[in-house]
Amino acid sequence: MNRYDTFGRRLFVVGNYIFLALTAILCLLPFINLLATSLSGSTAVAAGDVKFLPIDFNLKSYEFVMKSEQFSRALWVSVERVVLGVSVNMFLTILAAYSLSKEKRNFKWRGMYAWFFFVTILFSGGLIPWYVVISKTGLIDSIWALILPGALPVFNVIVLLNFFRGLPKELEEAAFMDGATHWTVLWRIFVPLSKPALATLALFCIVNHWNSWFEGLILMNRTENYPLQSYLQTIIINPENFISMARGEYSDLLNFVNARTSRAAQLFVGTLPILLVYPFLQKYFTSGLVLGSVKG
Amino acid sequence: MLRIGRSRTTPLHLMLLPSVIVVLIYSYLPMVGLVIAFQKFNPAHLFSSPWVGFDNFKYVYYMPGSMQILWNTLTIALFKIVGMIVVPVTFALLLNEVGKSLFKKSFQTLIYLPNFLSWIIMGGVLIDILSPSDGIVNQGLGLFGIEPIYFLGDPFWFPITMIVSDIWKGFGFGTVIYLAALTSIDPSLYESARVDGANRWKQTIYITLPGMMPIIILMSVLSLGNVLNAGFDQIFNLYSASVYETGDIIDTFVYRLGIEQTQYSPATAIGLFKSVVSFTLISISYYLASRFADYRIF
Numbered sequence: 001m002n003r004y005d006t007f008g009r010r011l012f013v014v015g016n017y018i019f020l021a022l023t024a025i026l027c028l029l030p031f032i033n034l035l036a037t038s039l040s041g042s043t044a045v046a047a048g049d050v051k052f053l054p055i056d057f058n059l060k061s062y063e064f065v066m067k068s069e070q071f072s073r074a075l076w077v078s079v080e081r082v083v084l085g086v087s088v089n090m091f092l093t094i095l096a097a098y099s100l101s102k103e104k105r106n107f108k109w110r111g112m113y114a115w116f117f118f119v120t121i122l123f124s125g126g127l128i129p130w131y132v133v134i135s136k137t138g139l140i141d142s143i144w145a146l147i148l149p150g151a152l153p154v155f156n157v158i159v160l161l162n163f164f165r166g167l168p169k170e171l172e173e174a175a176f177m178d179g180a181t182h183w184t185v186l187w188r189i190f191v192p193l194s195k196p197a198l199a200t201l202a203l204f205c206i207v208n209h210w211n212s213w214f215e216g217l218i219l220m221n222r223t224e225n226y227p228l229q230s231y232l233q234t235i236i237i238n239p240e241n242f243i244s245m246a247r248g249e250y251s252d253l254l255n256f257v258n259a260r261t262s263r264a265a266q267l268f269v270g271t272l273p274i275l276l277v278y279p280f281l282q283k284y285f286t287s288g289l290v291l292g293s294v295k296g
Numbered sequence: 297m298l299r300i301g302r303s304r305t306t307p308l309h310l311m312l313l314p315s316v317i318v319v320l321i322y323s324y325l326p327m328v329g330l331v332i333a334f335q336k337f338n339p340a341h342l343f344s345s346p347w348v349g350f351d352n353f354k355y356v357y358y359m360p361g362s363m364q365i366l367w368n369t370l371t372i373a374l375f376k377i378v379g380m381i382v383v384p385v386t387f388a389l390l391l392n393e394v395g396k397s398l399f400k401k402s403f404q405t406l407i408y409l410p411n412f413l414s415w416i417i418m419g420g421v422l423i424d425i426l427s428p429s430d431g432i433v434n435q436g437l438g439l440f441g442i443e444p445i446y447f448l449g450d451p452f453w454f455p456i457t458m459i460v461s462d463i464w465k466g467f468g469f470g471t472v473i474y475l476a477a478l479t480s481i482d483p484s485l486y487e488s489a490r491v492d493g494a495n496r497w498k499q500t501i502y503i504t505l506p507g508m509m510p511i512i513i514l515m516s517v518l519s520l521g522n523v524l525n526a527g528f529d530q531i532f533n534l535y536s537a538s539v540y541e542t543g544d545i546i547d548t549f550v551y552r553l554g555i556e557q558t559q560y561s562p563a564t565a566i567g568l569f570k571s572v573v574s575f576t577l578i579s580i581s582y583y584l585a586s587r588f589a590d591y592r593i594f
Contacts, residue, residue, distance in 0.1 A: 006495075009495075009496060012393075012496075013393065016390055016393055016394065017394070017399070019390070020387075020390060020391065020394065020399075020403055021399075023387075023403075023407070024402070024403050024406045024407065027406055027407055027410070027464065028406055029432070030421050030422075030424075030425045030432070031421065033424075033425060033432045034420075034421055034424060034425075037424070045430075046430075048429075048430040048435065051432065051435075092314055092315050092318070095311040095312070095314070095315065096311065096312055096315045098308075098311060099308040099309075099311045099312050100312075102308060106305070107305050107308050108305075109305070109308075109309070113312055113316075116316070116319070117315070117319060120319060120323040120324075121578075122575050122578050122579060122582075123327065123571055123574075123575045124323065124326065124327070124571055125323070125325075125326025125327045125328075125329050125330050125567070125571070126326070126330065126550070126564060126567025126568065126570065126571050127547075127550055127551065127554060127555070127563070127567055128329075128332070128550070128554045128555075128560050128563045128564040128567055129325075129326035129327070129328075129329025129330055129332065129564060129567075130322070130326040130329075131554075131555065132326075132329055132332075132342070132560070133321065133322065133325045133326050133329060134322070136342060137321065148318060148322065149318075149322040150322075151314075151315075151318045151322075152315045152318055152319055157315075181307065182304065182307040182308060182311070183307060186311075207412055210414075211412075211413070211414035211416075212414070213414060213415075213416050213529075214528075214529070214532075218555055229414050229416045232416045232417070232420065233416050233533065235420075236416060236419055236420040236423055236533065237533075260424065260430075263420060263424070264420075264424065267417055267420040267421065270414075270416070270417055271413060271417050274412050274413060278409060278412060281412060282404075282405060282408060
């Protein structure tokens with residue numbers, strides 16, 4: 001605000017700040033409420049007293065969740081899935097993007113391949129045939145069911161190939177002059193030069209694999225093969241399930257924990273990895289998106 | 297320019313080979329599998345079950361409530377598409393008035409986060425805060441003397457809740473994009489407008505908004521393909537039988553019909569209908585985007 005502003009302008013600026021601040025708070029409150037619930041005693045939660053500050057602060061819900069065999073097993077499946085899935089995604093993306101980034105006069109099949117992949121963005125077989133194919137290829141109840149069908153993220157390939165095309169051609173030409181193979185040029189020149197772009201795409205893959213729940217739900221018949229988000233899906237639908245499964249040595253915790261507090265704690269643990277990568281995501285996201293729409 | 301000889305393209309083909317195999321099996325084979333929409337599916341025969349022509353389509357068309365599902369899908373999706381343009385544009389304009397500050401950055405950080413959370417997490421949050429008995433939202437409404445509203449169980453409120461919560465989750469993304477578009481507007485335009493005596497409001501109307509128009513048009517055109525995507529992840533996790541009349545959409549219906557009731561053929565018929573409509577719309581949208589916004593994909 002500067003002193004030459006009119007009264008109306010000042011009023012607008014103040015109102016604008018207040019409105020934006022309120023919106024931000026409104027967006028944040030549900031999460032604070034959930035965090036407070038997860039940290040509160042079960043009686044206070046059941047009575048509906050918990051608003052934005054924990055009452056009877058304790059970590060029992062988290063202890064309860066961590067002791068749950070099902071939760072830790074699902075967490076492990078998710079970790080396995082992210083590590084395997086992201087590796088496969090990135091490997092295929094890098095290879096495909098390199099080939100497709102070649103000029104048409106050097107690789108005349110380029111257009112044909114590009115369309116072959118692009119068609120899958122425009123058209124799909126839909127849920128049922130997809131399910132039938134995956135079950136007929138014997139992937140049901142295997143971790144590969146969560147990795148192979150989406151092994152090639154076509155959008156990422158497009159982003160990366162556009163990035164590759166923006167790299168100086170002279171480097172690659174010089175390397176070819178010295179007798180380098182495509183394989184060496186890709187891993188010794190292209191990949192080291194594209195680290196920021198690759199980091200962005202890897203982050204996308206991590207978030208995608210971590211967040212996806214539907215595949216786990218329908219492709220895994222046995223619940224012990226569920227990744228964390230699929231398992232959480234069963235919990236949000238029916239939180240009592242989780243409580244009733246608690247038995248043995250940690251059932252004494254039930255005095256401090258109820259369905260709502262344990263659900264809140266599980267949702268928070270499920271969010272944690274996203275919160276950890278979020279600062280990096282935010283940094284790279286806009287640049288990554290711009291990459292996609294700029295043609296090489 | 298060095299010419300790479302014929303033999304040197306072999307490694308390029310080899311690099312594409314694993315991707316081609318995966319895409320062929322898991323993307324193209326299901327497209328072939330769409331033939332079961334015209335068959336009476338029998339698991340033993342896979343894609344060569346007996347042909348029944350358009351019977352599955354007729355069956356679905358005459359199924360009670362199928363037109364209502366199409367209508368639900370269209371209305372929810374259209375409101376989401378429009379909201380996902382109007383809300384982010386508004387916030388980008390408002391944020392633009394704040395100037396470069398910590399406030400602006402923190403605001404973006406906050407509103408952008410839900411975009412990266414799954415609908416499982418967001419669904420869990422919504423179920424908790426919207427609960428009619430002890431949810432924080434109804435407690436808040438209670439302060440104003442409003443009776444508890446069953447947002448997720450009332451057929452009137454359900455679609456509204458879906459639209460609003462989807463915009464809540466997604467508007468940060470659009471806001472960031474539109475803000476980026478704002479920074480590319482030539483500052484000298486504002487200077488000359490000020491010299492000519494235009495106030496901030498006039499500057500917004502005559503410079504900022506037109507400056508954002510190309511990206512607004514691009515984003516709108518690209519969202520055209522979502523007309524039949526009302527948001528499976530969201531609705532599947534929040535709906536219940538009591539809101540089917542207004543909240544059941546094509547994707548959730550296909551899931552129940554195909555996966556739960558194992559009526560593969562009719563479910564595939566609906567899927568094929570959706571795929572064909574979406575394909576047409578996406579193709580048109582990419583064509584328009586490349587024609588008018590010079591948007592190129594590869």
